[in-house]
Amino acid sequence: MLKMLGINKAFNENRVLMDVDFCVKEGEIHALIGENGAGKSTLMNILGGVLPCDSGTITLKGKDVRFLRPRDAMDAGIAFIHQELNLINDLTVYENIFIGRELKTRAGLVDKKEMSRRSSEILKRMGIQLDPGTLVKELDASYKQIVEIARALMMNARLIIMDEPTTSLTDVEIGVVFKLMRTLKSQGVSIIFISHKLGEILSVCDAYTVLRDGHMVHTAPVAGATADELAYHMVGHSVRTEKLHSGMQGGKELLRGENLSGRGFENVTFTLHAGEILGFTGLLGDGRSELFSAVFGVEKLSGGQLWMDGKTVQVHSPRQARALGIGYVPRNRKENGIIKDMSILNNGTLVTLDKYKKLLISGKKQRAAFGTLREKLRIKMEREENLITSLSGGNQQKVVLSKWLAASPKVLIFDNPTQGVDVGAKEDIYDIIVSLAREGVGIVILSSEAQEIIRLCDRVQVMYHGRSMRELGREEMNEYNIMLLATGGGEVKA
Amino acid sequence: MKLIRKMKKWWRTQPLLSVATALLLLVIVQTMVMTFDFTLAFAPEFAFDVKLKAFDSVSAWWQKWTTNWRNILLNNSYVGMIALAMTFVIISGGIDLSVGSTLVAVGAAVMVIINTKEAGILTQLGITGVPAVVIGVALGLLLGFLLGQLNGIVIAKGKVPPFIVTLGTMMIFRSVTQYFMQTRKGAALPTAFKNISKFQLGGNMILPIIYWLVLAVILYIVAKHTVFGRHVYAVGSNERTARLSGINVDRVKRRVYALTGVIVAFAAMVQVARIGSMDYASAGSGYEMDAIASVIIGGTAMSGGSGSIIGTLLGTLTLAVMNNLLTLMGVDPFLREAFKGAIVVAAVLLQRKEK
Numbered sequence: 001m002l003k004m005l006g007i008n009k010a011f012n013e014n015r016v017l018m019d020v021d022f023c024v025k026e027g028e029i030h031a032l033i034g035e036n037g038a039g040k041s042t043l044m045n046i047l048g049g050v051l052p053c054d055s056g057t058i059t060l061k062g063k064d065v066r067f068l069r070p071r072d073a074m075d076a077g078i079a080f081i082h083q084e085l086n087l088i089n090d091l092t093v094y095e096n097i098f099i100g101r102e103l104k105t106r107a108g109l110v111d112k113k114e115m116s117r118r119s120s121e122i123l124k125r126m127g128i129q130l131d132p133g134t135l136v137k138e139l140d141a142s143y144k145q146i147v148e149i150a151r152a153l154m155m156n157a158r159l160i161i162m163d164e165p166t167t168s169l170t171d172v173e174i175g176v177v178f179k180l181m182r183t184l185k186s187q188g189v190s191i192i193f194i195s196h197k198l199g200e201i202l203s204v205c206d207a208y209t210v211l212r213d214g215h216m217v218h219t220a221p222v223a224g225a226t227a228d229e230l231a232y233h234m235v236g237h238s239v240r241t242e243k244l245h246s247g248m249q250g251g252k253e254l255l256r257g258e259n260l261s262g263r264g265f266e267n268v269t270f271t272l273h274a275g276e277i278l279g280f281t282g283l284l285g286d287g288r289s290e291l292f293s294a295v296f297g298v299e300k301l302s303g304g305q306l307w308m309d310g311k312t313v314q315v316h317s318p319r320q321a322r323a324l325g326i327g328y329v330p331r332n333r334k335e336n337g338i339i340k341d342m343s344i345l346n347n348g349t350l351v352t353l354d355k356y357k358k359l360l361i362s363g364k365k366q367r368a369a370f371g372t373l374r375e376k377l378r379i380k381m382e383r384e385e386n387l388i389t390s391l392s393g394g395n396q397q398k399v400v401l402s403k404w405l406a407a408s409p410k411v412l413i414f415d416n417p418t419q420g421v422d423v424g425a426k427e428d429i430y431d432i433i434v435s436l437a438r439e440g441v442g443i444v445i446l447s448s449e450a451q452e453i454i455r456l457c458d459r460v461q462v463m464y465h466g467r468s469m470r471e472l473g474r475e476e477m478n479e480y481n482i483m484l485l486a487t488g489g490g491e492v493k494a
Numbered sequence: 495m496k497l498i499r500k501m502k503k504w505w506r507t508q509p510l511l512s513v514a515t516a517l518l519l520l521v522i523v524q525t526m527v528m529t530f531d532f533t534l535a536f537a538p539e540f541a542f543d544v545k546l547k548a549f550d551s552v553s554a555w556w557q558k559w560t561t562n563w564r565n566i567l568l569n570n571s572y573v574g575m576i577a578l579a580m581t582f583v584i585i586s587g588g589i590d591l592s593v594g595s596t597l598v599a600v601g602a603a604v605m606v607i608i609n610t611k612e613a614g615i616l617t618q619l620g621i622t623g624v625p626a627v628v629i630g631v632a633l634g635l636l637l638g639f640l641l642g643q644l645n646g647i648v649i650a651k652g653k654v655p656p657f658i659v660t661l662g663t664m665m666i667f668r669s670v671t672q673y674f675m676q677t678r679k680g681a682a683l684p685t686a687f688k689n690i691s692k693f694q695l696g697g698n699m700i701l702p703i704i705y706w707l708v709l710a711v712i713l714y715i716v717a718k719h720t721v722f723g724r725h726v727y728a729v730g731s732n733e734r735t736a737r738l739s740g741i742n743v744d745r746v747k748r749r750v751y752a753l754t755g756v757i758v759a760f761a762a763m764v765q766v767a768r769i770g771s772m773d774y775a776s777a778g779s780g781y782e783m784d785a786i787a788s789v790i791i792g793g794t795a796m797s798g799g800s801g802s803i804i805g806t807l808l809g810t811l812t813l814a815v816m817n818n819l820l821t822l823m824g825v826d827p828f829l830r831e832a833f834k835g836a837i838v839v840a841a842v843l844l845q846r847k848e849k
Contacts, residue, residue, distance in 0.1 A: 298738065322740035330738055337738075341731040341799040350728060350739045353721045360719040403739065 001026040001190055002047075002159060007056035009042055016042050017053075020216045022209055024159065029181060029191045031201040031222070034211035035234055035450075040194055043211065044161050047192075048080035049073035060159075079152030080161045085144050089137035094119035096136055097151045122150050127183050142173030146180060153189075160184070161192045166200060167285040178204050196283040198227040198487040210234055227489055235450075235479040251275040253310065254442040255326070255411050257295065260304035264290035265466040267304075272411060272442040277433065279445045279457030282486045287466035288446045289331060292413050296328045297321045309410075322351065327409030329401055331416035331446070337400040338388050345370055345384040348399045352406040373402040378428055394425020401432065412436065415446040430456060450479040464488045509793035512844040513808045516837075520815045527822045528559060562818065564698065570814040571702040572597075572761045573781055574807070577788035578706075578713050579757040581806040584789050585717075586750045587730040587798030588649065588656035593758050593785060595667035596641050597778035600762040602671045604634040605772065609681035627686045635759050641667060642755020646748035664782070672774050683770060691768035702764050709757070714803040726750060731799025787834065788813055791841040812837065 002024040009017040017039045024030045034040050045051040047058065049067030058065050060076055067073040073080070087096050094116045095102075103111040103118075119132035128146055130139075136147060145165055152160050166174045181191055181204060193205055201208060202222060209219040210233040218233045251274030260268045265287035272278050280288040293299045295306065297315035306313050308324050315321045318328070330336035338347055348370045349356070356365040370384065377398045381391055388396055397417070404412060414433065418426045433456060437443050447453055453460050454477050461468045462485035469485040505511055531547050549555040576593050583590045607615050608630035616626040641663070648659045691702050717723040725746045728736040737743050766772055792809030794801025816837060820830050 296738075317742075318738050319740045319742055328738060335732075336734055339728050339731045339735050339799070342727060346724060346727075350724070350736075350741075353724055357721050360715065361721060361724065363719075407740075 001061050003057075003059040004043070004047065005057050005059075007043065007046060007058075008054045009039075009046060009051065010054060016214050017046075018214045020056075020211065020214070021219075022216065023219075024190050024192060025207075026158075026190055027185050027188045028207060029185055029193055029205045031205040031208035032192055032194045032211065033196070033198075033201065033208060033230065033234060038211040038234075039214045040211055041163070044080065044163065044192070044194065047073065048078060048161060050080075074155055074157075077156055077158040078161065079155060079157035079159070081145070081148045081152065081163065081165065083163045083165075083167065085148055087136050087144055087147060089135070091136060092132065093130065093134050093136060093139075093147055093150075094132035096147055097122070097132070097154050099151075101155075118154070119150065122153055125187075126150065126153070126180055128180065140173060141169050142176045145169070145177050149180065149184070153184075157189070159190045159192070161194070163194045164196065164284065165193075166195065166197065174200070196487060198230045199489055201230065202227060227484070227487065231480055231483040231487070235483055251440060251442075254308065255295075255444075256307040258305050258307075260291060260294065260301055260306070262290065262294045262299055262301045262303075265294075265463075268461075268463075268468045270461060270468075270471075272444060274410075274440045274442050275437050276459075277437050277443045277445060277457045279447065279453040279460035280463060281447055281450065281453045281460055281482055282463035283448060285465065286463035286486070288463050289415055290466075291463075292328070292415065292444065292446060295321075296326060296413060322407060322409075325408075325410035327351075327404035327407060327412040329397075329404060329412070329414045329417060331419055333393070333396055333400060333419065338396055340387070340389050342388060343385050344379075344381055344388050344391065344399055347388045348373065348379075348384075348402040349406055351403045355406075369406055370402065373405055377402055377405075377432060392425070394421040394428070397421055397425070397429065398432075401429070405436075409441065411442045411444070413444045413446070417445065417447070418449075418452065450482045453482065454478065462486050509845050510802070510805055510808065513791060513793060513805060513812060513841065516841070516844075517808055517812045517815065520812065520819060524815055524819045524822065525559070527819060528562065529555065564700065564703070566814050566818050567703045567706070568699070570810055571706040572765050573784045573788070574706045574810045575709055575761045575764075576754075576758055576781055577785040577806050577810050578710055578803060579754040580782075580785040580789050581792070581794055581801055581803055582713070582717070582726055582750050583656075583754055584786070584794050584796065585730045585798055585801045586726045586747060587733065588747065588750065589660065589786070590645065590656065590751065590754050591660040591782045592641070592645060592663040592667055593754065594778035594781040595664045595671070596638060596755060596758045597762040597765070597781060598772065598774055599641060599667045599671045600634050600638050600759040601766045601772045601777065602675050602774060603637050604630050604763055604766060605681040605683070606675075606678065607633055608684060608687055610684050611679075611682050613678065614681065623684065624686050627684055627690075630687065631690075631763060634763050635756055638755040638757075638759020638762070639752050640755070642752040642758070643748060645755070646751030649751065650744035650747040668774070668779075675774050680771060683767070687763075688767050688770065691764050699768075702768065705760070705764060709760075710803055710807050717803055722746070722749060727799060729798075784813065787838050790838055793841075793845050809841075812841075 004020070004022040007017050007020040007022070008015070020039070020043060022032070022043065032040050032044070042051065046053045047067075049070045049072050052068065058067070065076055067076070070080070088099065091099070097119050098115045103114050105111045116132045123130050123132065126146070126149070130143060130146070136144060139147065149160065165177060169177065184191065193201070195201055202225065205222045207219065207221050208225070208230065210217050210230070212234065253271060254274050255272040256270070258269050268291055270278065280291070282288055290299060294301045295315065297317045297320055306315065308326070313324060315324065321328070334340070339350065342350075345366065349366050352369070353361060356362050356369065367384070379395050379398045379402070381395060388399060391399065417429055417433070421429065433443060433445070445453065445456055457477070459471055459473055460477055460482070461471045462482055463469065464486060465488065469488075472481060529547060576597075580590060580593065608626050610617055610622065612618070616622070616629060621629065645660055645663055648654055649656050692699055693701055695701065717726070725736070725741050728739070728741060729743050729746050733743055762778070765777075788809035789801065789806050790796065790809070791812055792802065792805030792807070794805060813834060816833060817830060820833060
């Protein structure tokens, strides 16, 4: 029913989709898979009318279509259910289903009765037991997903795009959503299912298409396929790049966590030595960021024990963590890393302002401290009084790094260190990380990019749903094994 | 052309420029109004007549001009000081509505403590003169600190929005003060206390103005050159990053409100010393809004993270001069608030920076 042929899309010089073909049959659940950055979201945003494509054709039920706005796609019967659900928690189920297209009585008031009745009808057709008068905030995650689907059906959607619908669901809830997907399929509705979880794809989908670096590399029916096969296609024969390990091992133990549990992770154990680069990887919802937020004192640990320098410690705040010699370069630089109203200089010395003062801050000392780091990190900028937002992403990241280096930490945690950073700055940051390790700093890298982990880390723990699946040493560390463990399955191959 | 473009850019990137320009224009108009007599006649035929006002000499004009300015500054010194404190609160991402009530509470407490009549607490203890004034002032500052600290603790530890906390304490502080003061008769204040404001320098009562300006200089340095000042900006701009950088966000917030309490207490004593009494129902009411208006006109963002002490100083002056101008021109007092409101909105419109 849907044919997307020869789709091209570029953001400035950066080509993200190259001659991609993508077809979905009527009443089919079609998986769209690929690594982060492979172009899945871009392709779906083009289909949903969020982005225009540069060239290519889209045919829906034999008719050429062109979507300029999300509204056009909706009118053509395509519903896009985003990963972050678009529901209003303080309204009821039926109000959410009809939001933006409320029914009115002749007097011009909202016709609650009719909306409620039609909502019941839709839910019944979906085979779901749910009172449409319930407030959405009282529903659990799977039922919220169901309300989104009901809304799609109310708009007469014949094709539903579901972007990683299961990441925030428990196994039981996933079962509920899958059952509904099969019901819809039997009614002739097509579903595009974006997921990283290969097991789920094998159990619920009819066909799959793999994107890699903006190319459509493989499409086939699911019947007869194995998880190995899918992982192979996702990773492909990408070019190996040289490994950058610190080359130091067996330094003294710095940080150790045993059976750490908290919100989003469970029973994780790890040890970090001086001069070592330890990786943590996994897919969305694996709990690695939550784990190290807790280690750094941002979140609470509900169980387990932490050692620093051989002594048991409890970290209740980032301030304590800093005093212990732990530094943290967080992910989502804009929200967590930089202070946008402040200058480069003040951002780069924020952690250690206390060091430069008697009563007042000595601008001279502050500049001197930052100047050294600025040279070491090769930060490109005009004047240090300029706002940090005047810098490129890579240089901003280096400034965030410099504020921690100024505190000379013993352990440095990097969460997604090269997020939104261009290629050149990425290599710079890798070099800095490796040289820090050589100086004896213990380094933790959290990343979802398998390549990054393989190039940098001496050891890596692969996480899935809040648990550490296994630790891989240098010999076993390859994209295939990481992908397999991260999707929750299988035995690794050496 | 190039120059115009450069000026345009300067105008957009320097938030203080628009306030400074507005202030300058107002001062020019104000001076003209004091110097010339404008008569505007509409009927029967339109006529616009400008005459020099009658002054005996240039020195008489100069005397009138300076007296007028001294009064402007004197009358706005209390709100001016409070606005300086409010700048810190707003930069930190908060708001303090309780400043007017804190002013009344501290003013009342100090009067009860240092009253020279028999009812005065220190008088009963046999302490009089300068020692009594020193103790009274110290206790007044301490009370201001405690009331501010109370706001800060509930905001930081209780995670209640500052607007709500200080709205509550605004009602509490004034109401409790009125309750305790309803049966007390007026107080007599020692001369040493009155001299806090009334001591004359060069034959002029200008101490409150000096306090205000000195405080502005101190707070300017605190904002720009101390760790605390930098942390206030960091917390207001991005609390999460601040916390992740090891800043004790709760302590920064507590200190901001405590600092405000202390400054308001000081303003309260300066006001009591000058006036000699206090009306517990109305004193300081509306100060919170005037202070907030000054801060906003001075270019501080309500969302926190940016702003300056100099801006607030200019903001207070802008409001003050405008008010004076309206009086000089004989505009109905009921209309003054409307002009104040208009200038607040206009200031924010002018200061929209290009992103």
